[in-house]
Amino acid sequence: MEMNNSTRRAFLSDMGMGFGSIALASMLSEDARAGEQIADKLTQIAPKAKSVIWLFMIGGTSHMESFDPKPMLNKYAGKTVEETPFKEVLNSPFLENERVVAFDPNNGFIRNELYPLQVGYKQRGESGLEISDWWPNVGDSADDLCLVRSMWTEDSNHGAQIQFHTGRHRIDGFFPTIGAWANYGLGSLNENLPSFVVMGTPLADCCGGKEAHRANYLGPQYDGVPLKIDPNDPLPYAKPPQGVFKEEQAGEFALLRELNQLTATQYPGDDAVRARMKSYELAFRMQTAVPDVVRFDGETEETQNLYGIKQKETKDFGQKMLTARRLVERGVRFVQVYHGNNGGAGSWDSHKNLKSSHTRLCKQVDQPIGALLKDLKQRGLLDETLVVWGSEFGRTPGSQLANGRDHHPFGFTIWMAGGGIKGGIAHGKTDEIGFHAVENRHYVTDLHATVLHQLGLDPRALAVPGRKRLEKDFGHVIEEVIA
């Protein structure tokens, strides 16, 4: 049989994962020129980063007690906002950005009584960035950090989690995520590994679930592939069930290749056969390559200690960070790591007991993330790896339930490091009590645009016919932070 060109190209572009759409299309397609043309269109910007490590704290990390300390909260602790010089925050037009879907009688309020900082902070590094004492290890790399302290989002409830990844409010539905776009636009540098890998338990169903690493209309080949830190079971169907011999399977694959080749010869026009053969070869190699990524035997004692994988609190996230490094080292494009799934809104969601919960959670992630930054740097990988840290929103300057803070979409912080981003800077500002982003305000897709730009992709060139992207979907590159 003969397959027409459009079908063939559709098949080729459908062959995701191990190979990127365009890379593969131009490699296999007889009409390589078409693929190259598009590749040119997409990568007209010189890439500064090869890979992205995207760290997401589920539930809403307090920005004031992390990377945007606000001494005024201590000064006016216990006062209502109206009693302070900052009462105009309550009349700000920015409040209208909030889109409430379902009224939640417990959460999502502006909390009026200012709550003092629950932890101290210091200037760190040459740059003197002010960082809280809950983040000592990340603070060690202050001069590599670019804090963006002027983020805002729309959802005052945890739908903001999916919004952080797709750029669209939960009520608008599901859309391709930042990782999926990167995957779609770039493909992989390593044909033995998926190019978009996800670690950690994803968002709970409440807040978008696995849609936070899905490609939606781009197709399942661009979805993030969940990886478990278990060499015996790193991904679904990664290896045969008990009792199968490696040599036995290799024999089967050899026969399969031979038989499929006969079919391919019989039907020279059927590109699906070749695509399927290719997919089996990739699958076969992945069986070895993927478990190897999560096997740490080759890592020195020193490295393992750096990530804290021998301590109880830091073991879990330390392993993920070490794996993240190993993945980008191998050319994986986008590594997305979740922290803090608790089956619901997320562990970082500190409506009460903020001090004890943030102490505990920061302890789990600070050393591993700090280790990642140091390790990438010492290996010369930080230049080509963009590390992004974030959470769906910040927390209210005012107190909730005596010792917690409520959700806060009006101003919060994310940071980036490496990948051609300036280090040791704080971009944008919230007001003096950390309420509104007031200077260089950025909606979440500005972060997406910046990430894509560093990867060499023009966010506006990323589009699929028949799927309309809104102006807000594209975002604007944060030019000021690019080195």
Add this chain to the structure above:
Amino acid sequence: MIFHLSKVFVIVTLLPSFTYGEDVDYLRDIKPMFVEKCVSCHGPVKQEADLRLDAAKFITREEGLEPVALGGHPEKSLLIERVSASIDERMPPEGEGEALTPKQVKLLREWVRLGMPAPEDEEPLPTPDEHWAYQKIVRPNVPDTQDGTSTHSVDRFLAKQQSEQKLKAVDRANAETLLRRVYFDVIGLPPDIKQLEAFTENPSQEAYESVVSQLLDSPRYGERWGRHWMDVWRYSDWNGYKQAVRGSQRHIWHWRDWIIESLNEDKSYDRMIVEMLAGDEVAPLDPETLRATGFLARNFHNSNRNIWLDATVEHTAKAFLGMTINCARCHDHKFDPIAQQEYYTFRAIFEPHNVRTDRLPGQANVTKDGIARVFDKEPAVKTFLYRRGDEKHPDKENPLAADGIKILGIPFEVQPVDLPVEGFFPALSEKIEKEDIARLEAAEKKAAAAFGKFDLPQTSDITESLTEPPSPALPEKLSVEHQLAIVKYAAAKTNLSALRARYSADRAKFLPAEKKDQAKLNQFMKTAAKAERLANWSAARSTAFQKWQAFDSAKSSDEKNVGKKKAAIDKAQKEFVAARTETEKKRLELSKTDAKYKSVGPVHPKQSTGRRLALANWIVHRDNPLTARVAVNHIWLRHFGTPLVENVFDFGMRSPQPLHHDLLNWLASELIESGWSMKHIHRLILTSQTYQQASAAPVELLAHNNSIDPDNHHYWRANVQRLESESIRDSVLHVANQLDMTMSGPDIDFSEGENILRRSVYFRHAYEKQMLMMTIFDAASPNECYRRSPSIIPQQALALSNSQLSISAARSLAAEINVTHSEPQAFINQSFLTLLNRKPSNDELTACQQFLLTQAELLSKQNDLTKFEGNVKTEVEPAADPTLRACENLIHVLMNHNDFTSIR
């Protein structure tokens, strides 16, 4: 993406050039820009400022109107002025589209400067009145049979165009290929060897037609095509957080069963639409029919009624009408003649409706089972247009009445529906009454037995206490257990009496009677109220008694921790005091004499608005131009792999008249005139030669046809298709004789897909609750899937090669074949026939024979081999004998063969 861009490239290079000047070309540069930026307001649908820009000739405008551009004089042209104006004056205005880029403005200026050259025969875009899909369906004449070609009507339509295009259709597929194709297509499973042999012996058209009939009559047909329609109708089991339902409804699987049954009995499509949209209005007492309203109940969304109704509007219109009404929620539709107000008049159809779960006989607990159905809960609720689609800004001045979409020109007639009593008051059904009374009778009997165990003299005041308000103090000489038995018995007995009395009152109140006797009704109600008060008091007293017991045992518990003990005592005491207070309250109420009692169940509105029935009738109206066309297009797509109308859910203005317009109309007429029989359409399609032709063809013919129609738009050959996820899993099990053919029933846990061997259609299918094997092979998204898009990814290879499902199936099939065909060549032949439905070629046979030898050799030295350290156990152990194990491996290879998941 690649396809689309390169196609544009090709078109540009092939078109006759209308290039003027150096670098501006109307067709290449200007017209697409007008279409993208301007035509939604200045085009065939709307002509704001009396301007159209969908053809160059309109720029000079009609007499009396100033031209918007003056050839040769861009500086005097309003067109140039407005596209380059500052934000207030700019076209397109803010919010309607992005400004033209400087390059576009430059091109436009250059084009005007050159005198606006354009091809003379440029056709303007069609107006809505002219749009093909809005024209009534008129049965076209079937073209004459071409020389030497098929007399089948479907073929005659296609043959005419093929011959015009000088295309030659390829020959019929060989018997094996054809049989495999039609089996998978109709029932989602492959034929077995006997069926294959019978057909290869006699592959005549007659024999083929009898296979088609047989398959259409098989209950497997409903399962296979049920799944297709479940895609289109957005089937979803309930989803939620823990036990809270957030989307869809519990027990929606009853609707799935309804779909499968309806297809199997070839229920007419128009009736199916009526039942899905208004089953509660046409058959309010028939649970079988009520199941169908799962179509609407499925849209339930817990957090926001607007999301719920938006989905209802959007998908009702997309599924049945191929209309994107949803695009008119915030503003008038940009492309189609649908005003924003029409979105809301359409929404008004659904505004009163809501969901509820009706009890089924034998199950009083509706979280365990029941019929999830819709009903008009608020018949009087109003619908308002939301300005800019923003629910915060309803236009309260102008409530809107329910209506259809005007452009279709079908009358929308609403007739309210009076419901029978059990329709609005389901608890009053005899079955439920009997069941509930029986349950309380049993409880009473049990309590009486417990009470009867005590053989102390049963004083008269105790016996009286069971019917009359007893004195608060029970005789102290009785043991605690005896006292408890007494209060419990009293509670059970009074509860039963109260229910009986309430039923009597409700019956008197609601059941139609010759003439209402108000006095008698009052008496019934008073009796019910009194009985209920007594039951309430007895229940409260029984609770209080038990709380007192708990308090007592907390005091005497042997808890060592003083703090804990005190906390437990305090808690028990608090609860006891509260229960005692409640009992006293209920006791005081005993003196009341009013007639207020609680009905035996919820009472819903007696009348349904009839709006949904009006909608259903409007959709299935003979003159509705869309319904039948949309349906046959969906059916065609699933038979051929490509649709006649490319965008299956949008037949609006952006959907150009399809190439096979006449064929589409003819099939749509056939659907309607056959009494909306889907099986009739299947049969028409399946028996055509077009359906039966091969996908492969001799090289020369291929080269010739490909040079004219490489995309097979003219169906000169069959398309190679990949099996859907469900068919892949089902056929792995089916070939190994492991597939459990049990039909219907509750959705099976999605994580059990490799242990419970039912057909895939019966497994849970909801947001975050889908079988992994299904999603890997591109299963429908439960949220929306009008058309699946198959991919080829390595995860599929891993799933099929490493799942215990395929390995166990391979082992069990190998053992079975080996019993009758142990000789290698026979084994290989039999395996190919079973799995790929064809014999192996000589090369394949040689390769497989060689494999059996070397693999057996390999497996005979197991000490030299390395095992995978897998976690998963297989259902079937590998054979001990290396030769047989090699046979298992061979079967497993064939399950992973390209052609196992392909239809040629």
